[in-house]
Amino acid sequence: LSRRRLLRTAGGTGLAGLVAGGAASVPLRNGRPVPLTAIGATAVLFHGARQAGITTRAQAVGHLVAFDLAAGADRRATAALLRRWSDAAAAMTAGRTPDDDDQIALDAGPCALTVTFGFGRTLFPKIDREPPAGLAPLPPFAADALDPRRGGGDLWIQIGADDAPVAFHALRTLQRRAAGTARIRWQMSGFNRARGATDRPRTARNLMGQIDGTRNPRPGDTGFDAAIFVGPDAPDTWMRGGSYAVVRRIRMLLDDWDRLPLDRQEKVIGRRKANGAPLSGGTETTAPDLVSVRPDGSPAIPADAHVRVAAPESNGGATMLRRSFSYHDGLRPDGTPDAGLLFVAWQADPTTGFVQVQRKLDGADHLTRFIRHESSAVFAVPPGAEPGDYVGRELLE
Numbered sequence: 001l002s003r004r005r006l007l008r009t010a011g012g013t014g015l016a017g018l019v020a021g022g023a024a025s026v027p028l029r030n031g032r033p034v035p036l037t038a039i040g041a042t043a044v045l046f047h048g049a050r051q052a053g054i055t056t057r058a059q060a061v062g063h064l065v066a067f068d069l070a071a072g073a074d075r076r077a078t079a080a081l082l083r084r085w086s087d088a089a090a091a092m093t094a095g096r097t098p099d100d101d102d103q104i105a106l107d108a109g110p111c112a113l114t115v116t117f118g119f120g121r122t123l124f125p126k127i128d129r130e131p132p133a134g135l136a137p138l139p140p141f142a143a144d145a146l147d148p149r150r151g152g153g154d155l156w157i158q159i160g161a162d163d164a165p166v167a168f169h170a171l172r173t174l175q176r177r178a179a180g181t182a183r184i185r186w187q188m189s190g191f192n193r194a195r196g197a198t199d200r201p202r203t204a205r206n207l208m209g210q211i212d213g214t215r216n217p218r219p220g221d222t223g224f225d226a227a228i229f230v231g232p233d234a235p236d237t238w239m240r241g242g243s244y245a246v247v248r249r250i251r252m253l254l255d256d257w258d259r260l261p262l263d264r265q266e267k268v269i270g271r272r273k274a275n276g277a278p279l280s281g282g283t284e285t286t287a288p289d290l291v292s293v294r295p296d297g298s299p300a301i302p303a304d305a306h307v308r309v310a311a312p313e314s315n316g317g318a319t320m321l322r323r324s325f326s327y328h329d330g331l332r333p334d335g336t337p338d339a340g341l342l343f344v345a346w347q348a349d350p351t352t353g354f355v356q357v358q359r360k361l362d363g364a365d366h367l368t369r370f371i372r373h374e375s376s377a378v379f380a381v382p383p384g385a386e387p388g389d390y391v392g393r394e395l396l397e
């Protein structure tokens, strides 16, 4: 693992423990879970070989924000902005107060704040550089209902924290530092379950009620790094150790979904809703058996079940790390909830990750009838910065 999470106790007794970043990590003191005060005290290192916020456990609150460069802003201005952003992010993620602070988060600890920076394809002509191969535009998909004003963007920031004011503070601080160089193109806010809400760390549920994230690849799995992070031989040297984020705002047609009886909901996904077990049997962590049949000869996991169509086994091994936030933005004009998934997929190459799987899902996945892809963006997320440095320097200097 390139990144370790540094945990400090609220009482200032020094190091509580070093816990590997990843979906199931919890703060420990003397090998035991620490009480709720550790939520504020948890700090995720900003500096390191990789940016934080990719393999870091998804936090309770998330903001995804895209910026476009202001007219006339060039590579030098972009470099200066990434320097300002990186310095502020390093301070806030360590629980330090950034310069000219608005004091929104003054009483809170870092709350596992992460700030992750990415570059969109439209940035590259403006900074006189060639976009990397992985930033090829996504092909259109039949199920797309995309709003271009809420997609794309020159620059991207993903913010996550276990406290809402801490996340908002980071957003405001970074937005203020962009003044004159870049302005917000779109912003989306989402959430996950708060830490401590369940008896033990569990896989999250999405707003359809399904346990979502079970078969995500995990750091340490064979082939994890090669599938998720750009390799050491990649032609775009500045992207080595980075990753590509595909961002899709996917609205759930929750009223339609609610009308579907439980057994049919389970067939749409291919897993039990209560415990996430595959319909072929076992528990949440049992691998789905795609060849298993029921006594009547029909497949235990239906041919159009989401987990069958999306599985690496059905897509030539295509792998991505899904690290999404739920969203709820009130009601739409027709009275249905404007709610769903801020789907964020991480991979070394979107062509062999998201695109390959979405091509398969498009049309073949039963779930398609209950969701709408409403916006789309792809960002090149460069490797992390070491102390004193800023994210993206190799591209921007």
Ligand code: HEM
Pocket: 206, 208, 210, 211, 212, 213, 214, 215, 216, 250, 251, 252, 269, 271, 288, 306, 307, 308, 310, 311, 312, 320, 340, 341, 343, 354, 357, 358, 361, 371
């Ligand atoms: C698995 C829900 C969109 C790719 C799952 C699972 C659920 C789920 C409940 C089973 C648990 C798990 O392994 O995580 C949803 C919902 C979506 C959505 C509600 C939209 C609102 C997508 C999209 C993609 C995708 C757009 C990629 C293009 C996958 C993959 C798996 C998966 C790769 C793991 C399959 C396996 O290996 O068994 N999803 N998903 N999902 N989903 Fe989705």
